[in-house]
Amino acid sequence: MRLGLLTILFLIEVLFTQSVFAASDNVVLKPVQVAPNTYFVQGRPEMGNSENQNFISNAGFVVTPKGVVVIDALGSPILAKKLLQEIKKVTSQKVVAVIVTHYHADHVYGLQEFKKIGAKIYAQNQGIDYLSSETAKQRLIASRQDFAPWVNDSTKLIAADVWIDQSKVITIGGVQFQISRVGPAHAPEDLIIYIPSEGVLFAGDLVFRGRIPFVGNANSKGWLSALDEIERLKPKTIVPGHGAHSIKPQEDIAFTRDYLKYLRQSMTKAAIEMDPFEEAYKQTDWSEYDGMPLFRAANRMNAYNVYLSIQAE
Secondary structure (H helix, E strand, C coil), X not given: CCCCHHHHHHHHHHHHHXXXXXXXXXXXXXXXXXXXXXXXXXXXXCCCCCCCCCCCXXXXXXXXXXXXXXXXXXCCHHHHHHHHHHXXXXXXXXXXXXXXXXXXXXXXXXXXXXXXXXXXXXXXXXXXXXXXXXXXXXXXXXXXXXXXXXXXCCCCCCCCCEEEXXXXXXXECCEEEEEEECCXXXXXXXXXXXXXXXXXXXXXXXXXXXXXXXXXXXXXXXXXXXXXXXXXXXXXXXXXXXXXXXXXXXXXXXXXXXXXXXXXXXXHHHHHHCCCHHHHHHHCCCXXXXXXXXXXXXXXXXXXXXXXXXXXX
């Protein structure tokens, strides 16, 4: 069979592109066991990009006698596929459910892979507003450029099968998952998931370890209240949305709490008196945080968003 010149050139381009993508795929997921049946993978303390496939957040999974429950879906479909491969190495049980802590891109762009295998997706009902927003649409458009080829035209935003409007308990394979609605905090639709039998709490982006938190358009007052709720549950272990797991929850909750309080303390006077943000920012001593990963990328934006939110309170 003879192939036309254009067809041959197209095939060469496809093969070349595939080899480039394969060569650049150096992202490995390594599940860490934090309780008898609970594992998580730790994202990198970086900004998302094509090289890291947007692997900047954590995801976890709990093995039960009736299937695997996944918490968060990672930041690209390829990462979700890799997570599914790692789960298969741990158990022959199928993934039956995914609980979304919040609808930020680095936690949900992998959802479609779980949807394909029939897992039931749970999320807080204010996620509906995000999915229908222009913000979500534009973010996905930008992500298809920023994280190509791993996020592309085939990447879709996936709605939950079950929208949670109040705190609830679901039981799978005899294992209880206490799902608490705590937003608006880091996001309007925050959920935390506590597994009493494992002593593990998945905090989503309400707790950060080893890097500057991402505040974005968060409700910092609500976030501080959510941290109090996490403490009341007294988990043995916390899996944060970013960073290593914590076996000293009070200490690691304190880091996020202290950072949020410092932002508010530093910005309140200027925000109330309508003084220029830049002056308030320059006058603030950031030395406690300026050596941490993502300080330069996130801190100014965090402070500015807190400055604006205080004005709106």
